[in-house]
Amino acid sequence: MRANQHEIEHLLSSGDGIIARRAHPHLADALHHLVQQGRLRRILPGIYADPAVAELPRARMRAAATWDPDVVLTGATAARLTFWPEAAVDRIELALRRRRSGAPGFHLEERQIPPELTMTTSGLRCTVPALTALDLCPLLGGDALDAALRSRMTTLEDLHDTLARTPNRSGNAQRRLLLADSRDEPWSYAERQAHRLFRAEGITGWVANYPLPLLGVVYYLDLAFPEIKLALEIDGWAYHSSAMAFERDRWRPNDIVLAGWRVLRFTPKMLDEQPQVVVAMVRRPQQFFG
Numbered sequence: 001m002r003a004n005q006h007e008i009e010h011l012l013s014s015g016d017g018i019i020a021r022r023a024h025p026h027l028a029d030a031l032h033h034l035v036q037q038g039r040l041r042r043i044l045p046g047i048y049a050d051p052a053v054a055e056l057p058r059a060r061m062r063a064a065a066t067w068d069p070d071v072v073l074t075g076a077t078a079a080r081l082t083f084w085p086e087a088a089v090d091r092i093e094l095a096l097r098r099r100r101s102g103a104p105g106f107h108l109e110e111r112q113i114p115p116e117l118t119m120t121t122s123g124l125r126c127t128v129p130a131l132t133a134l135d136l137c138p139l140l141g142g143d144a145l146d147a148a149l150r151s152r153m154t155t156l157e158d159l160h161d162t163l164a165r166t167p168n169r170s171g172n173a174q175r176r177l178l179l180a181d182s183r184d185e186p187w188s189y190a191e192r193q194a195h196r197l198f199r200a201e202g203i204t205g206w207v208a209n210y211p212l213p214l215l216g217v218v219y220y221l222d223l224a225f226p227e228i229k230l231a232l233e234i235d236g237w238a239y240h241s242s243a244m245a246f247e248r249d250r251w252r253p254n255d256i257v258l259a260g261w262r263v264l265r266f267t268p269k270m271l272d273e274q275p276q277v278v279v280a281m282v283r284r285p286q287q288f289f290g
Helices: 002-013 025-036 057-068 073-081 131-141 143-151 156-165 173-182 189-200 241-258 268-273 275-283 285-289
Strands: 018-020 041-044 048-049 092-096 106-110 120-122 124-126 207-214 215-223 230-234 262-266
Touching: 002 025, 002 189, 018 092, 018 275, 025 048, 041 057, 048 057, 057 073, 057 092, 057 124, 073 092, 073 124, 073 131, 073 143, 124 131, 124 285, 131 143, 131 173, 143 156, 143 189, 156 173, 173 189, 189 215, 189 268, 189 275, 207 241, 215 241, 241 262, 262 268, 262 275, 275 285
Parallel strands: 092 106, 230 262
Antiparallel strands: 018 048, 041 048, 120 124, 207 215, 215 230
16 A cells, blocks of 8 residues: 555656546555545546645646546636636636536536637647637626737637637627727726727727837837827726836836826726716826926
């Protein structure tokens, strides 16, 4: 038994903390014994994990792929694996070709996903960013689309093409509306609000996420009016989430202003609660900057 336990420890070490019983049938009794002792966790049928990693999303993704090689990671799980590393993953979402019994912490969906809408990253198969973002629309609205576009791992054209490849799905009407609302490629909820506001007020001449090369760095202005060199920066609640971000934010507007641009800064609260004040400031930049 001790020799078996040493072999299991080696396999766990070389397998990201995951071991499949079917790959090592001679270890079945030892695996069961270690589970009984609390030294292993059974997280899927026939799949065991080191308790130290059993709750980690990446280990559970690996466990799912080990359990069924045909599994495709979807939803927030796929988002976290690809374009949205901060995505909250409460459970591992899986698409399977046939119905199977899973385990707590996993959501299984019987679903056929076209091969061209899947990708493999770090040895894990998942939906491509465009499909992942569209899958998340019913739950997250435009936030998933914004995160996918912000990551530059997909484009608005890809999103439209993917929607056309997956017709007759529940929620597609909402997805079409959100894509129409994304035509200027917002990178956040606040930017999306600003785009809606300016379109409704007939404000033109602006470009979203405008690239401005300065001093060997490319700054992406949230919204820019290039003809009059007016930049609009929209600061979210987590804008200064670290000391590094705070310092970077001091340099950025200085560089932009020294390059001859004028900068207006707004918050989501300003856009939601005082939209007409925002509109007035944008329409009369000369009045504020002389």
